[in-house]
Amino acid sequence: MYAGSLVALVTPMQPNGGIDFDAWSRLLEFQVSNGTSGIVVAGSTGESAFVTDAELAELLSQARRVIGRRALLVANTGTNDTRSACDRAREFSSTKYDVDGLLVATRCCTWWKRAKSSERLRWPTRSDRNHGRL
Numbered sequence: 001m002y003a004g005s006l007v008a009l010v011t012p013m014q015p016n017g018g019i020d021f022d023a024w025s026r027l028l029e030f031q032v033s034n035g036t037s038g039i040v041v042a043g044s045t046g047e048s049a050f051v052t053d054a055e056l057a058e059l060l061s062q063a064r065r066v067i068g069r070r071a072l073l074v075a076n077t078g079t080n081d082t083r084s085a086c087d088r089a090r091e092f093s094s095t096k097y098d099v100d101g102l103l104v105a106t107r108c109c110t111w112w113k114r115a116k117s118s119e120r121l122r123w124p125t126r127s128d129r130n131h132g133r134l
């Protein structure tokens with residue numbers, strides 16, 4: 001059972017588009033040293049669908065090295081399509097990644113986050129939806 005504060009950390013990036021792993025380590029240490037109960041890697045800040053499997057693997061490996069067992073480690077394996085999200089969940093739930101849990105965003109959830117606010121306002125009121133055709 002999870003309890004306490006689990007933080008979805010932003011993945012720090014370098015100007016060239018690569019992940020800044022030094023900054024990542026500092027963020028992890030800061031959170032755990034200040035009492036967070038867990039870290040959500042590639043959390044709800046939007047990265048999960050955009051980091052490669054290799055990048056996610058490295059983020060998780062480094063996170064475990066830095067936090068050890070002082071906090072829970074959760075991998076966000078959601079992507080922009082259901083099949084790859086399920087494949088990713090299977091892969092990253094293996095013991096090789098040593099995670100304590102998974103966060104898997106559904107396709108609808110990722111669409112909702114990416115949609116412009118005007119699209120989000122229009123979508124629930126479409127006439128097709130009101131007539132049961134969606």
